[in-house]
Amino acid sequence: MSFGHGFLRNPDLFPARPAGEPWGDRELVLDLPGGPYGFSGLSADQEEAALARFGDLRLDSEPAVATTVFRAAAEDFLEIDTRGWEYALDFDSGPSSVRLAGLDLTGRLDWRPALRGALWTPAGSALVPEDRFPGIFENFCRVLVAYRLHELGGAVVHGAAVVDGGEALLFAGPSGAGKSTVARMALERGMTVLSDDLNALLPGPVLCGLPFTGDLDKADSRARYPLRALLRLEKDTDDRLRPLGRAETAACLLACSPFVNADPDRHAALLSTYLGLMEGVPAYALRFSLAGGMWGILPEA
Amino acid sequence: MNEDTVLKPAPDVRFRIVDGEAVVVRQRSSEVLVMSEVAARILTLADGVRPIGAWVETLAAEYEVDRATLEQDVLRFAAELAAEGILE
Numbered sequence: 001m002s003f004g005h006g007f008l009r010n011p012d013l014f015p016a017r018p019a020g021e022p023w024g025d026r027e028l029v030l031d032l033p034g035g036p037y038g039f040s041g042l043s044a045d046q047e048e049a050a051l052a053r054f055g056d057l058r059l060d061s062e063p064a065v066a067t068t069v070f071r072a073a074a075e076d077f078l079e080i081d082t083r084g085w086e087y088a089l090d091f092d093s094g095p096s097s098v099r100l101a102g103l104d105l106t107g108r109l110d111w112r113p114a115l116r117g118a119l120w121t122p123a124g125s126a127l128v129p130e131d132r133f134p135g136i137f138e139n140f141c142r143v144l145v146a147y148r149l150h151e152l153g154g155a156v157v158h159g160a161a162v163v164d165g166g167e168a169l170l171f172a173g174p175s176g177a178g179k180s181t182v183a184r185m186a187l188e189r190g191m192t193v194l195s196d197d198l199n200a201l202l203p204g205p206v207l208c209g210l211p212f213t214g215d216l217d218k219a220d221s222r223a224r225y226p227l228r229a230l231l232r233l234e235k236d237t238d239d240r241l242r243p244l245g246r247a248e249t250a251a252c253l254l255a256c257s258p259f260v261n262a263d264p265d266r267h268a269a270l271l272s273t274y275l276g277l278m279e280g281v282p283a284y285a286l287r288f289s290l291a292g293g294m295w296g297i298l299p300e301a
Numbered sequence: 302m303n304e305d306t307v308l309k310p311a312p313d314v315r316f317r318i319v320d321g322e323a324v325v326v327r328q329r330s331s332e333v334l335v336m337s338e339v340a341a342r343i344l345t346l347a348d349g350v351r352p353i354g355a356w357v358e359t360l361a362a363e364y365e366v367d368r369a370t371l372e373q374d375v376l377r378f379a380a381e382l383a384a385e386g387i388l389e
Contacts, residue, residue: 246320247322247323247335248335251333251335254324254326254333255333262328264328268317271324275319
């Protein structure tokens with residue numbers, strides 16, 4: 001299926017540039033990794049909804065990445081029966097732009113040369129209730145942060161990040177690998193969990209959680225910890241570590257990198273990023289049981 | 302699949318050799334695979350021009366293996382990669 005056909009009535013009419021009618025005159029700057037990120041064109045209700053989710057990250061400063069929120073007509077979007085539906089955004093990327101389409105959202109990222117975002121949504125109109133906006137906003141932010149970190153030499157990684165002795169252990173793996181299980185086990189041991197879902201891996205390499213929805217409460221995205229080790233999760237009945245080579249390490253992280261790893265214009269650069277970031281950082285395949293024996297075999301500071 | 306078959310990576314497959322292993326990305330599914338040194342070498346030989354028989358000749362010069370066994374292994378591996386949609 002070509003780009004946008006799963007969500008839009010007329011994908012050929014996708015906005016060719018970041019322009020349109022803003023929802024309102026409200027502006028918001030958020031302190032997310034790679035930012036600050038500015039959002040303008042918000043209505044008062046949209047600002048309130050965004051603040052309800054990300055209010056603790058609000059900043060009073062100039063943004064490094066600016067996004068404008070525009071009105072879209074509800075009629076532009078297909079009506080989708082979401083029962084039993086697995087939601088995935090649709091992407092179309094190029095060297096200087098990325099287009100995305102989803103449930104009641106279209107968006108663009110443009111490099112001219114600095115990264116700018118544009119989000120069109122009907123959320124708040126008579127046909128699309130305002131309470132859809134937080135999810136739409138967060139979905140857009142996930143993509144925006146992933147691409148922003150990529151251009152800064154970092155990445156967004158699916159994983160559970162646990163703090164031990166002032167350093168971070170990153171437990172990575174696909175859905176069902178045990179990230180949330182590890183995070184819960186860590187909490188039960190009194191350890192700090194940065195996130196059980198999405199993390200920002202930044203040059204250093206340092207790790208910080210991203211405040212996007214996981215099974216746990218919102219992550220603290222301002223605290224940064226040096227990365228001690230990567231653990232690729234494999235559920236088992238006992239607990240064992242096996243060192244990973246550079247290829248397996250990079251492949252693990254690449255597989256756990258949302259959005260950018262499927263971008264034909266950027267995945268090769270992402271692989272290079274990981275090879276560089278993980279130079280000198282130990283990585284292991286971790287087979288772990290629910291008995292908790294893994295905590296005794298993890299690499300120490 | 303035989304010695305005259307010509308294969309190349311599928312359009313959505315990209316790979317890079319890292320420390321002798323191949324990191325293979327299937328863009329359509331965002332799947333990432335790691336393949337052995339020999340598999341990595343075969344991927345580089347699958348250029349859409351040289352037939353499998355030429356791969357065997359090249360590998361026979363690089364590895365000290367029985368020629369008949371090598372041919373069987375390469376044909377089997379090429380068939381597996383084609384079945385997985387990595388080569389076409």
